[in-house]
Amino acid sequence: MILEEMCYETGNGIHAQETGYIKFKGDEKHETLVQQGTFTYHDEHGHPITLTYIADEHGFQPQGDHLPTPPPVPVEFQKLIHT
Template identity: 40%
Template structure:
């Protein structure tokens, strides 16, 4: 969940207007979509922001997506993030994302109990 939030914040930061910069021109804007739910798009701007995204229909009715986005941070660091979003959740990868620490024992125990309950057919539904 923290990675999803971090990725959203990074995407917002990348897309946020910067008052000391002029508007960036779009250099590439390629989009394709088919009636069966598949799509892809790619864009690049002259200030170095870019994204490539590929989408396919998922097994649970969702759109599965994978791609990469990149930009230069206000500190001048080139940021590139690759991601996958599917029925198993959102997974982002970047050298700049924090490395997860080992889970504490109580969290491991909660996961074990949840897996046992799932195996017995006990699930939580909203």
């Protein structure tokens, strides 16, 4: 069940939408408010930048091609972790 929903676009081309709902409704010990959405804007070169996100019991989790990603874990460390 969606509790809230919003969507807007500004004059300078920013577009955003978000929905919110309660997860595990009726289970007071585990009820969680979940917000998820997306927003898009244009960088200084006019390229669209889109960020999608969810915020729930696991925290704020953004996703977007423009976000930095960590380097891969070296094979030597992976072997240590899995032994």
